[in-house]
Amino acid sequence: MVVLRLCRVPVDRPEQNVPMTTVPLLTLDDGHRLPAIGLGTYPMTDEVAATAVASALRMGYRLVDTAAKYGNEVGVGRGIADSGVPREEVVLTSKLRGQDQGYDETLRAFHSSRRDLGVDYLDLYLIHWPLPRIDKFVDTWRALIRLREEGLVRSIGVSNFTVDHLDRLISETGVTPAVNQIELHPAFPQEQMRLAHAERGIITQSWSPLGRARLLDAPAIIEAAGHHGVTPAQTVLRWHHQLGAVPIPKSADPERQRENLDIFRFALHEPELDRISALAGSRYGGDPDVHEEF
Known part of the structure; x- marks a missing residue:
């Protein structure tokens, strides 16, 4: 197994004195900065997204992730507006859906997303899936x-x-893309992709970072959580952070949002990272070489 020591966040000096709402920033290859954790919004409705996004931003989140495919861009935009947080402090991400791939189609789809979100610009815009069969990426x-x-x-x-x-x-x-957002969790740690990203200067973002909660009761996670006095979910999100990846966990519950954000007060030890990375499993989502999302 490839161990990406070079990509790991140093653990000898955890952020013990940092307020919970202070989130470290990563610098992208274009010079812009990306918060080390964000709020995912799939599969929230507009109504749920509006409330969840406003709640998350008020407690300290500054990265919000959505996509045209999610059907909640209007709600996400409303949540940003309702939060009271200045727009320039929010890193807003959306993604182009498959049916809109192609040069002219992409330009039209982007402006549609921008109108739905109610913003003048996006901080990060992603191609949602490559769709190699149609070969338009x-x-x-x-x-x-x-x-x-x-x-x-x-x-x-x-x-x-x-x-x-x-x-x-x-x-x-x-x-070079600034970011590649991939399925990444303890059951599917993506060592080779993370290494490829590091070699190309690409930041790894993690979708489904908790692996649909399927491994939160694994002994390696439970033991590490107990040792540090945190929850299994916090342990897994901290694992992402120390691998150099940016997790975007989804939650509409304010208490869970607060818990997910509070991962910068402790640090996992190297053996704990290795045990979590060694958990058996596989991907839960689609294979990028064949998956089609329209």
Whole structure:
């Protein structure tokens, strides 16, 4: 198993004195900064998303993740507006759905998402899935580059791309995605993808970071949680942070949101990280080489 020591957050000096609502920032290859944890919103409705996003931002979240496919961009935008947090403090991410891939289609879809969100710009815009069968992701990427050049998007990236997909984008456009958001959790730690990202200067974001809660009762997680006096979910989210990945757990419950955010007061030890990374399992979502999302 490849162990990505070079990508791990140092653990000898955990952020013991940092307030719970202070979230570390990672610097993207384009110079913009990304909070080390965010709020996922799938599969919230508009109504639920509006309340959840406002709650999360008020307690200290500054990264919010949605997608056109989720059907809740209106609610996410309403939650940002209702939170009272200045727009410029929020890192807002959305994703292009598969049916809108293609250069011109992407430009139209982006403006539709921007209107639904009620914002002038997006901080991070991603291609949701590569859809290699239809083979439009390079032209789609060129449209994202244009949006960034026009100042409508600050950072651009992808989601669910393999190394081959990433390298094709880079070789054909000369522009490296700032982020690749992939399925990543203790059952599917994605060592090779994380290494590939590190080599290319790409930040790893983790969707389904808790693995649908299927491994929260694993002895390695339970024991580490008990040792540090935290919950199993906090343990797993801290595992992501120390691997250098940015988890985006979904929760509409304020207490759970608060718990998920409070992962910067303790640090897992190297043997604990290794035991969690060694848990057996597999991906729960689609295979990027064949999955089709429209």
